[in-house]
Amino acid sequence: MSVGDFIRNSQVWKSVFRHPAPRDRRNRVVVMLTNVFLHLHPVSVRKSGIALSYTWCMGGLTFFMFLELTVTGVLLMFYYRPTLEHAYNDILILRDVATLGILRELHRWGAHAMVITIWLHMYRVFLTGSYKPPREFNWGVGVILLVLTLLLSFTGYLLPWDQLAIWAITVGSNMARATPFLGYEGPGATFLKVGDVSLIHSGSDARFILLGGRFVSGETLLRFYVLHCVAIPLAVAVLIAVHFWRVRKDGGISGPL
Amino acid sequence: MTLDKGLQNGLAFFYLLVALLNFGFAAYSMVGAKRRIAGFLWAGVGVLFLLHTVGYFSHQGWMLSAALREFIDGLTGPVTYTMVSIVAFALLLYFRKFFVQPDVAWTILQLSLLAGGWAMTDPNFREIVAKEDNVPISMLIYSVAFFTWLALYRAVQNDERLARGEPVLEKVDDEKVLVWPDLVYTELICMILATFVLIIWAVLLKAPLEQPATSAKAPNPSKAPWYFLGLQEMLVYYDPWMAGVVLPTMIIIGLIAIPYIDFNRGGNGYYSFVERKFAVSIFLFGFVVLWVTLIVLGTFLRGPNWNFFAFFEYWDPHKVLPLNNVNLSQLVWLNVFHIPLDDFKVRFGDFLGPILRELPGIIVVGLYMLALPPLLARTFMKSYFLRMGFVRFITLVTLIQFMAALPIKMVLRWVINLKYIVAIPEIFFNI
Numbered sequence: 277m278s279v280g281d282f283i284r285n286s287q288v289w290k291s292v293f294r295h296p297a298p299r300d301r302r303n304r305v306v307v308m309l310t311n312v313f314l315h316l317h318p319v320s321v322r323k324s325g326i327a328l329s330y331t332w333c334m335g336g337l338t339f340f341m342f343l344e345l346t347v348t349g350v351l352l353m354f355y356y357r358p359t360l361e362h363a364y365n366d367i368l369i370l371r372d373v374a375t376l377g378i379l380r381e382l383h384r385w386g387a388h389a390m391v392i393t394i395w396l397h398m399y400r401v402f403l404t405g406s407y408k409p410p411r412e413f414n415w416g417v418g419v420i421l422l423v424l425t426l427l428l429s430f431t432g433y434l435l436p437w438d439q440l441a442i443w444a445i446t447v448g449s450n451m452a453r454a455t456p457f458l459g460y461e462g463p464g465a466t467f468l469k470v471g472d473v474s475l476i477h478s479g480s481d482a483r484f485i486l487l488g489g490r491f492v493s494g495e496t497l498l499r500f501y502v503l504h505c506v507a508i509p510l511a512v513a514v515l516i517a518v519h520f521w522r523v524r525k526d527g528g529i530s531g532p533l
Numbered sequence: 534m535t536l537d538k539g540l541q542n543g544l545a546f547f548y549l550l551v552a553l554l555n556f557g558f559a560a561y562s563m564v565g566a567k568r569r570i571a572g573f574l575w576a577g578v579g580v581l582f583l584l585h586t587v588g589y590f591s592h593q594g595w596m597l598s599a600a601l602r603e604f605i606d607g608l609t610g611p612v613t614y615t616m617v618s619i620v621a622f623a624l625l626l627y628f629r630k631f632f633v634q635p636d637v638a639w640t641i642l643q644l645s646l647l648a649g650g651w652a653m654t655d656p657n658f659r660e661i662v663a664k665e666d667n668v669p670i671s672m673l674i675y676s677v678a679f680f681t682w683l684a685l686y687r688a689v690q691n692d693e694r695l696a697r698g699e700p701v702l703e704k705v706d707d708e709k710v711l712v713w714p715d716l717v718y719t720e721l722i723c724m725i726l727a728t729f730v731l732i733i734w735a736v737l738l739k740a741p742l743e744q745p746a747t748s749a750k751a752p753n754p755s756k757a758p759w760y761f762l763g764l765q766e767m768l769v770y771y772d773p774w775m776a777g778v779v780l781p782t783m784i785i786i787g788l789i790a791i792p793y794i795d796f797n798r799g800g801n802g803y804y805s806f807v808e809r810k811f812a813v814s815i816f817l818f819g820f821v822v823l824w825v826t827l828i829v830l831g832t833f834l835r836g837p838n839w840n841f842f843a844f845f846e847y848w849d850p851h852k853v854l855p856l857n858n859v860n861l862s863q864l865v866w867l868n869v870f871h872i873p874l875d876d877f878k879v880r881f882g883d884f885l886g887p888i889l890r891e892l893p894g895i896i897v898v899g900l901y902m903l904a905l906p907p908l909l910a911r912t913f914m915k916s917y918f919l920r921m922g923f924v925r926f927i928t929l930v931t932l933i934q935f936m937a938a939l940p941i942k943m944v945l946r947w948v949i950n951l952k953y954i955v956a957i958p959e960i961f962f963n964i
């Protein structure tokens with residue numbers, strides 16, 4: 277008996293994989309059904325649907341980037357404290373304290389890559405007309421995922437707390453104060469008042485809520501940190517689950533009828 | 534001025550990779566596609582790139598001539614940039630059969646790589662393109678170009694098949710295959726490749742970290758993250774409430790609405806252009822021309838004070854451009870009727886005054902938003918209106934109106950220096 281066979285016949289192996297290696301048709305079906313991760317997929321698919329020239333693998337790569345960012349993000353959290361006192365220095369010394377010294381790079385470039393892959397994914401879904409019935413709803417789920425992905429990137433941009441970070445966020449969040457009615461420099465905001473007291477001012481408008489202050493400050497850092505590390509990733513994870521579920525329920529990857 | 538050795542070695546390596554690419558393509562043309570002449574030609578191009586490699590490895594220090602750089606800079610401005618991208622886009626769609634031919638697409642790619650390589654010898658160009666956070670944009674340009682080519686290539690093939698009454702390519706490969714091994718292995722390979730690329734990228738390029746944050750000194754230019762630079766570029770033409778809030782909201786709503794307003798049942802599940810001309814053209818225009826090229830413009834060509842700087846121009850913070858933009862109210866009342874604008878408030882008070890002053894603009898915007906949809910429903914888009922029904926049609930036209938608002942304002946700015954169509958700064962209502 278070869279070593280491989282010995283391992284595959286051991287009680288331990290059999291307790292993990294409840295069937296022989298997926299070498300024949302039957303076991304190739306069974307492996308997809310018994311493994312919780314693999315069973316995100318159906319058992320069989322249309323050949324043209326999974327061709328690289330059709331999907332470009334962009335949905336899959338977007339998901340992979342999300343996983344990669346989750347892993348490297350958790351590792352980064354070990355070294356980073358979201359306070360004015362520590363944030364910048366924690367990033368500064370990260371290269372020296374973390375093994376291999378490319379942790380931050382993996383996270384930052386991964387984030388950029390995810391923005392590109394999600395755009396390309398949307399592009400391919402559009403160009404194959406895959407948003408058409410019965411997949412209208414899943415396209416909508418996708419658009420929300422797109423918005424959340426951009427917000428993830430945006431909130432993360434602030435965390436290094438260097439000049440690049442706060443000014444990019446300042447420029448971006450300045451828009452919020454021009455929100456119609458809800459921003460203090462937005463059209464219509466001056467009409468919202470009770471007697472002579474205006475409801476929308478720089479201490480109560482949309483930008484204030486976003487930043488937790490009148491300008492980008494320590495409160496903003498905390499707020500963005502929580503959004504970036506907890507709130508948005510959770511929302512994205514839930515929506516990805518919905519998205520994948522619907523890909524299958526809507527008939528698998530699209531193809532000609 | 535000379536090129537430093539490290540840069541020359543980098544360029545040599547770059548040209549070596551490009552040469553290898555060409556040899557690969559030459560081999561494919563000769564052996565795979567059995568096209569001998571094309572193969573020889575591409576091998577020749579490969580040799581040309583190899584010569585570059587040799588030149589830079591031996592530190593010849595070849596640079597783009599200053600005269601040529603100035604000539605190119607002289608040609609580029611925001612107007613030419615936008616016009617060229619729009620015209621190129623129209624040509625691409627119209628002559629898609631020509632552009633999707635592998636040899637044509639490959640030629641364009643090689644020309645862009647050659648131009649990029651030579652442009653890197655210019656210090657100003659290099660400084661901006663090689664900035665760490667700008668690297669993704671080069672990737673974006675090339676990947677969007679590649680996938681646009683791929684999609685159109687398949688669309689052209691499918692359209693020809695449909696015209697001949699044959700089934701589309703996706704239909705030909707219709708049989709079912711097992712996910713294990715076919716799909717799981719593809720996924721595994723994709724993951725490995727992606728990991729590989731990420732690690733190389735992370736090793737080669739350090740993540741940027743600038744000076745610690747201080748609210749005392751704003752960098753000039755202050756830019757949003759690159760994926761929002763299209764929006765920041767819109768600030769040139771619209772106030773923040775439009776560029777930063779209303780238009781992005783319309784983009785999101787518009788995207789979600791697409792499946793519900795596109796009543797065309799054709800082209801579901803395969804690449805096609807002919808079956809979905811309208812939808813594909815509009816979406817490509819929005820994504821490629823308005824979104825991607827504006828990001829490129831905002832990143833590479835906008836410098837201090839958000840002034841336009843051509844490719845090889847030094848980002849001079851003291852560059853001053855004359856600001857002589859005027860509002861529509863000024864054009865109408867002052868230039869035509871010779872009524873000073875201040876008169877309105879004096880005569881009609883704080884509420885009615887500004888409204889009367891801005892009446893021309895309010896009428897223009899009102900006509901655009903309210904009169905255009907019924908007009909279109911009765912003329913150009915009559916067949917759409919009849920097939921879509923009222924709600925779908927109004928949604929579609931409104932979305933297109935918002936999308937067109939940007940190019941319209943651009944043209945007005947360039948042609949008559951128009952600042953605002955409606956300007957009521959008293960309540961921050963400027964359009």
Ligand code: HEM
Binds near residue numbers: 336406528529
């Ligand atoms: C976190 C973001 C996202 C992830 C992880 C993701 C993942 C995926 C995956 C793995 C598929 C299977 C087919 C493929 O790989 O192309 C898929 C299909 C699909 N995605 Fe996404 N996606 C995301 C965002 C989006 C966005 C932004 C849109 C559109 C606006 C979208 C719309 C769709 C639709 C309509 C399908 C079904 C297409 C078909 O059946 O051919 N998704 N997605």
